Amino acid sequence: MSSKDFLERFEQALLVGGTLRKEIITEICQHTEEIEVGKSQALDLGDPEKLAQKYNHTHLGFFHTTWRLILPPGLLYEGLLLFMLVPYILGFGSMNNNMSSSASNTGGADWFWPFMAIIAILGLSLALVYCRALSKLYHLRDYILVTLVIVITLGTLTFGGLAVVSSSNLLVAFMGAFLGTIPQATFIGLFLTVGALFYRRIEQKSSSRRRSIG
Amino acid sequence: MNKELLKGNSELLILSLLAGEPMHGYALSKKLVSTMPDMFRFGVGMLYPLLHKLEHEGLITSRWREIDNKNRRVYEVTKRGRRGLIARKKDWFTFQKTINTLVQNATHEQ
Numbered sequence: 001m002s003s004k005d006f007l008e009r010f011e012q013a014l015l016v017g018g019t020l021r022k023e024i025i026t027e028i029c030q031h032t033e034e035i036e037v038g039k040s041q042a043l044d045l046g047d048p049e050k051l052a053q054k055y056n057h058t059h060l061g062f063f064h065t066t067w068r069l070i071l072p073p074g075l076l077y078e079g080l081l082l083f084m085l086v087p088y089i090l091g092f093g094s095m096n097n098n099m100s101s102s103a104s105n106t107g108g109a110d111w112f113w114p115f116m117a118i119i120a121i122l123g124l125s126l127a128l129v130y131c132r133a134l135s136k137l138y139h140l141r142d143y144i145l146v147t148l149v150i151v152i153t154l155g156t157l158t159f160g161g162l163a164v165v166s167s168s169n170l171l172v173a174f175m176g177a178f179l180g181t182i183p184q185a186t187f188i189g190l191f192l193t194v195g196a197l198f199y200r201r202i203e204q205k206s207s208s209r210r211r212s213i214g
Numbered sequence: 215m216n217k218e219l220l221k222g223n224s225e226l227l228i229l230s231l232l233a234g235e236p237m238h239g240y241a242l243s244k245k246l247v248s249t250m251p252d253m254f255r256f257g258v259g260m261l262y263p264l265l266h267k268l269e270h271e272g273l274i275t276s277r278w279r280e281i282d283n284k285n286r287r288v289y290e291v292t293k294r295g296r297r298g299l300i301a302r303k304k305d306w307f308t309f310q311k312t313i314n315t316l317v318q319n320a321t322h323e324q
Contacts, residue, residue, distance in 0.1 A: 027239055027262060027287050034240050046259030054263035058270060 003032035006048050013052035016059045017138030018200055019207040024055055063133035127188075131195030135203065144196065148189040224264055225273075226306055229291060229299040232274060236290035238281065239265060265289055273298050 007029060016024060031045060045051055056064040134144065220227075231237070231245055243261055268274045273295035279288050291299065 023287065024262075024266075026285070030284065030286070031240050031243070031262075045262075051259045051263065054260070055266065058263050058267045 001048075003035070006032055006045065010048035010052050013049045013056075015052075015056045015064065015138055016136055018136060019204050020059060020136065021138055023207065059136055060133055063130070127191060128195065131192055132199045134192060134196035135199035144189070144193050147192055221260075223306065224260065225268065226299070226302040228261075228264060228268065229273065229295055229302065232289055232291045233296065233299055236288050238286040238288045240286075242289070268295070 007025070010028060011025060014021065014024065028045070028051075035045075053064070062068060134147070227246075228242070231242060237245065239262055242265075246261070265274065265276075269276055269289070272292060274289050275292050276287050276289045278285055280286070281288070
């Protein structure tokens, strides 16, 4: 395999983005150039896909494959759904009432606020971890788009289901579900986007500092 | 030679080499090839992600420097890395001593 082919396959399989990606590719490119000059078989880098996967695993951790990347927005949204559903399931609210009033319907239940706090902390932690993973991706905008699509789809399905159960009029139920989902999905999408861009900015700064020290 | 054995001690190997002198990836790979016999040869494909992993863990640090008119990423061991190296060396010598004793005893019994 020529070094050009090697680099092409390597770049395709590498999910890591930003300045980190440039640094990795520069380093590997230099190595392949040296091999070509020195004609040393002993310094062969092996399989480009496997090499890229190792980098993905090192820098993206849990989110080193695309399907794992799709998982967190789903979990995040399911967490929010749980936050709204549990009070109903346990009989503290009425399905005919507006969903947003569920918290107030729980009255003085001892478990409610600790439960809400746990859900909020888990949701926020998950969102921050996900933002960081997103910020390290090569096709950042693509993944944000994927995130938004998943959040909107999940939101429409779950809220649609809830609205159908709680209303006798299907049209009203779907309109309610649709209108209820958009602001929440937009909020989560924006939060993830801003968070990812923030983390990417930090990464760029630390990378330029590393270069200037050298 | 069992590759898993080498894999398990690859961090010790890299930290030991970098503790001697800071090096860029290619120089490190050449050093590995020249100092180690064929059967112990360390896969270079494993080397770069491992360097990044060690940097991620704060055991080594990297800086871009111009060497031979090329901008190279040079790696060096941090203070934390030196402490990690001492701990890993200690583990290695304990492991080596234990295995040696066991293997020698088994040889005598035969």
